[in-house]
Amino acid sequence: MITQSIKVACSNCNLRELCMPLGLNEDELNRLDDLVTTRRKVVRGDSLYRNGEKFSALYAIRTGFFKTSVAAEDGRDQVTGFQMAGEVIGLDGIVSDHHTCDAVALEDAEVCVMNFDRLEDLSREINALQRHVHKIMSREIVRENGVMLLLGSMRADERLAAFLLNLVQRLHTRGFSQSELVLRMTREEIGSYLGLKLETVSRTFSKFVEEGIVEVKQRHVRILNPDALKLIVNTQNCQPI
Amino acid sequence: MITQSIKVACSNCNLRELCMPLGLNEDELNRLDDLVTTRRKVVRGDSLYRNGEKFSALYAIRTGFFKTSVAAEDGRDQVTGFQMAGEVIGLDGIVSDHHTCDAVALEDAEVCVMNFDRLEDLSREINALQRHVHKIMSREIVRENGVMLLLGSMRADERLAAFLLNLVQRLHTRGFSQSELVLRMTREEIGSYLGLKLETVSRTFSKFVEEGIVEVKQRHVRILNPDALKLIVNTQNCQPI
DNA sequence: CGACACCTTGAAGAGGTTCAAGAAATGTGG
C-alpha cells in the first residue's frame, strides 16, 4: 500500500465536472481541497481495499480502471461493477465499518482518498456537498437495480449489448470515442459481471462480429452499428399483440 | 393517494430499535418526531410511488409489506426487493429527483413520510442521524451486491434457499418465528426477484418438500431443516481438490 | 356457486454450460 502526500487540488482537476466538485461554488471547492489531501497509486492487479478491511475512506478515481467483486463463502465470486475516472468507490464499507467487497485495479490507477469522517463533517457544512454525496449513493443503488434487471431477465446477447453500450457511453462522457473502446477486463471478468461463462461471452462477441454489429480484435472493440445493439437490448422479448 | 395527518411519534414507536431512531438520544429523537409528521396508508395492490414520479420523500414502513420493481423499456420488469416494517424505501429517487422504480404494497400498509429536504436539514444538525442515513443507503448497496451474486452465480435451488433464509431471518428480527413464515408475494414475484420463472420456483419448492427440508401449504412455509438450506446455499459449487 | 387468480406438474425444447483442444497474445528471463 503506497500512500503519497502529493499536492492535490479538486479545484483544478480536469474531472471536476464529473467527480465530487460537481455543483460546488468556488469557495466550497476550496474547502473540498482540504478534504482531498492524499492520493494513492494502485498498480494493475493490486487491490485498493479488500473484503473485511476496516473502512475509513471513499475513493474518487483520478486515473485508471477498477473492478469491484463480492465473494460467496464457498469461493465463487461475482464482479459487481467496473469503475472509471470520476467515479467514487468504497460506499459498501459505510454500513458495517468494514468493506464487504474487493476493489482491484485493472490498470495502473490513482485515486483521491477522502476520509469519510471528514467528508461527513464537511457535508454538514456544505449543503451542495451533502446533496452530492446522497446522489452518488442513490446513483449506485439505481445502477444496481439496472444490473438486477439485466441478470434477472436478459439473455446473453442482450446482456453483452447492454454492457457495451453502457461502457462506451461512460467513456464518451469522459471524452473518448463513441464507437471504439479498449476493454480493460478479461472475458471471464465480463462474464462474471453479466452472469455468464467466459465461453458464452466469447461466442456472443463472435456472433456480433458475424452480424456486422461490432469489430473485435482481442480487447479492442469497434461498434459499427450501435442501433443494432440498442435494438437487441430493447426488443428481444417484446411479445407481439 | 391518501395522506393523513395523524399524531405520530418515533419516540414511542415499537420499531424504534430497527428504524430511523436507531442510535439517537432522547433529545434527538424528539427532533426526529418533527420530521415524521405524516403517515400514509397504502392498501394492498396500490403503489406508494411509481417510476417517473417526482421524488420528495423517503418512507419508513410501519406496517405491511412492499415490493419494489424496475421496468425495462420493452415491458418486462424485475422485482428488486421485498421490504417490511422498519425498512426505508424511496432511495432510488434521490439521484434524479424522480423515482426510477415502483413500490407496491403486497398487503395493507402504513408508512411514515419523511420529507427528504427536511431530512437533509435535520441530518446536518444531528450527527447520528446523518450517519444513520448513510448507513441505510450503504446497507441497500450491500444488499444489492448480494442479490447480484445470487443472480449471477447461483442455481435455482440455491437462490430459493437463500431467499427463504433471508426472509425468515428478517422476520425473526421483528419478533416472528424462526421457522415459520407466510409469503406475501406470488410465485411469479418470487421468480422475478430470483431471476426464475414461476414454474421453476414451484418445482423447487416441491423438491425441498420431497427432501423434507420445508413444509409448504400455499403461502405458508415451515422450515424443518434450516441447516440443509444453509448447506444448499454455501456448498453447491464447492469444487473438490 | 361460479369466475378468477394462483399454484402444481408433465413433456418437449432452447439457451447456456462444461469439457476439451488449439490458437493468439502477453510476459519473463536469459
Add this chain to the structure above:
DNA sequence: CCACATTTCTTGAACCTCTTCAAGGTGTCG
C-alpha cells in the same frame, strides 16, 4: 531480442438446467 511459459481467447460437441407450453388442481372472493 528471442525463446519459452503463461495467460487469454476462440471454437466445437455433448450435456444439463431452466424455460416454454399445456393441462389440471386449488383456493378465494364477489
